[in-house]
Amino acid sequence: MHLVLISLLFLILPLHLNAEPLSLPLDKGRAELNQYIEYIEDKNSTLTIQALLQNTLDWQPNSNQTFNKSYNDSSWWLRLHITNPDQGDIKRLIEISYAVLDYVDVYIVSDGKVQDSYHLGDKHAYHQRVIDHRFFIIPVHWKSHQSLQIYLRIKSSSAVQAPMVMWDEQTFYGFDTTRTILQGIFFGTMLVMATYNLFIFFVLGERTYLLYVGYVLCMPLFLASLGGYAFKYLWPTLTEWNDRAIIVFLAGVVVFGAAFTRKFLLVSHYAPRLDHLLRVSFYGGVTLVLCAFILPYHYNIIAIIVWASLACILALVTGAACWRGGLSTAKYYTIAWTAMLFGGLVLALNKANILPANLFTEYATHIGSSLEVVLLSFALAERINIERRLRYEAQEQTLITTRRINEELESRVQERTQELEALTQQLRDLSNTDQLTGLCNRRHLESSFYDEWERAKRYQRDIAVIMIDIDHFKTVNDTHGHLVGDDCLQEVARRIQEGVRWPSDLAARFGGEEFCILLPETGLRGALIVAERIRNLVAATPVTTRSHSLSITISAGVYSLVPSEEKSIDQTLNFADKALYQAKDKGRNQVFSERAA
Structure with missing residues (x-):
């Protein structure tokens, strides 16, 4: 019977043992405080420091691991008991290296009385911290042979963690500098x-x-x-x-x-x-x-x-x-x-x-x-x-073709030269053509625009720009998928090309569902006629896609001017784009012009 009682006593006692107090000074300039922590849970957040000092509560010892209670709505009280057995005063810093705790209330108690208190946490403005640091740093000062109890109340909507380390100042700032670097x-x-x-x-x-x-x-x-x-x-x-x-x-x-x-x-x-x-x-x-x-x-x-x-x-x-x-x-x-x-x-x-x-x-x-x-x-x-390698391979293929032509019999030089020219033109077409729609790409448009701009500026001739956008195209993509959207882009591009009459007129895919038409030697009236013709071509017949037919409309913005030194290509495109958005604002499926200043 006595053996049973003694065995039960040994099983019960560890549940009520206090954590071992920490004795200063520190040999290595730092000490992990996990094993010295005791804690209690305040589920209703009603406990105060006075209640803790006046009542005997069931403090639980923490393990060697960081105090961590994950996500919860409770308040948690932590207690540390640290003594100074030396003759001289000792100053230390206690670091809580978890920056997103909402409330960290600190009370430093000596002989049952609160000696210092700090109210930290990221629910307080940063400048209220006692030490300027992203973590919560608590300064503690022991007098000769003084024993202090440090109480912390932690409450947070984030994970409740308290990785606590005690440092001497020199070691802390050296380590923190390295960490910051x-x-x-x-x-x-x-x-x-x-x-x-x-x-x-x-x-x-x-x-x-x-x-x-x-x-x-x-x-x-x-x-x-x-x-x-x-x-x-x-x-x-x-x-x-x-x-x-x-x-x-x-x-x-x-x-x-x-x-x-x-x-x-x-x-x-x-x-x-x-x-x-x-x-x-x-x-x-x-x-x-x-x-x-x-x-x-x-x-x-x-x-x-x-x-x-x-x-x-x-x-x-x-x-x-x-x-x-x-x-x-x-x-x-x-x-x-x-x-x-x-x-x-x-x-x-x-x-x-x-x-x-x-x-x-x-x-x-x-x-x-x-x-x-x-x-x-x-x-x-x-x-x-990969893209660069493909370009190099195309160039290398051209060189190989050239060398082969030079090695052929003189009688076939002309034939091989024509093949080379065809291949070169093919490469040029590939680099200047939008692969989905078959129209010119934006890079070729910009290059041609510059040439036509300089020519029109020199001879003081009109030049016009039409910006076209497919109405509600994002809805088409979101509803029917990008492949159906591609079908729509290809058919609209075909009708745009059909609506452009003169060989000098240049139609290009400007980006996404937006197209641009460059009309040299064309005033505002002629450009409006072209834009309206294209709009009617698109709206007249539903577009046949791989799944079913869709009714598609476009909006267009037109701008025409005589180039000068005070004007630029970018301004011209911006005016045409502005006219396009005015057409959209007025209900779509129409043409709007922006007159030159």
Whole structure:
């Protein structure tokens, strides 16, 4: 019987033992405080520091792991007991390295009385912090042989975590400088990659690069918000926005990531079913951005973490499917998203209290996103290299043909020369022609426009521009699909070409569903006649597509002038475009002209 009682006593006692007090000084300049923490849960958030000091409560000892209670609505009280056995005074800093806690109330107690108190957390303006730092830093001062109890009350709509370390000042600021430099390298890398690809977008006009830039910018802004840098440097007084920013930028990662994936991997061609899921991912991300301003943070953060994790998996599966389908650049993409998925899952598991909070789990997303951004940049570079290689191969084929012609018998020189000229013309046509519609492309239009502009300016002759846009074309794409949209573009282009009469008139696809017609030696009246003829040709007969017939209309803007030094091609295009939008504003399916000043 005595043995049974003794055994039960040993089983019960550990449940009520207090955590071991920490004795100063520190040998290595820092000490993990996890094992010295005791805690109690205040489910109704009614306890006060006076109640804790006056009553004996059932404090629970923490493990060696970081104090982590995931997402909940309770308040949590933490207690530390730290003594100074030395003769001299000792000053230390206690760091709570989790920047998105809403409320962190600190009470330093000596001999049962509150000696100092601090009210921290990102629900207070940044300038109210006792020490200027993105994390929560608590200064503590022990006198000779003094014992202090440090109480912390933590309440947060984010994950309740308290990774606590005690430092001496010199060691802390040395470590923090190194940590800040590493973060600076990360943010600098992301900014450089975004700037570099933004320049490429301006040069090439390829929307894929712009989507990539949006993705690259959202990722560091999300991590800066999560790590406290954004609250410190960007919006130190906007406490409500500080929570929403985490949701908005992580949702932005999903939105831009889904759009970039669809565009870069040509998913509608290589994996049509996954393309539909990517659309769902895109619109889900947009919805979560809106929800960030409506629903409580607690629900939003769980939803966005789950949604972002699923989006990462979907992107990875899409990359693998396109890689298997024969798209060579998909291999870099797949590897890149593997790194990103790994980092995102580690962060999600950390916030769900499945993985412990440490340097690796806290910065896994930084590591994964850095690798992903670099690898995606390689993928974009590979795409440029493939296009360049195709051009080189075409040029090489021309050279081979030339050498073969020179080696032929003299009697066949003329025949081979004609073949070469035909091949050269074919290459020129390919480089100057929009492959979908068969019209001239924008590059050829700009080149021809410059020549005609200079000629008209020299001889003071009229020149006119017609800008044409297919009405409600986005609805056609969204409702019937891009392939049906392509059919519509091809038929409208054919009717535009039919409506242009003179050989000198140049019709080109300007971009998307927009077309441009250049009319040399043509005044406003003649240009209006051409535009109206084309409008009637398009509206007269429904367009036959691969699925069914569609009634299509166009709107057109016309502008005519005599070129001079005070005027420019860009101004001319802008006036024609302005007239186009006036035609749309007036109800579409009509022609509107902008008169020269």
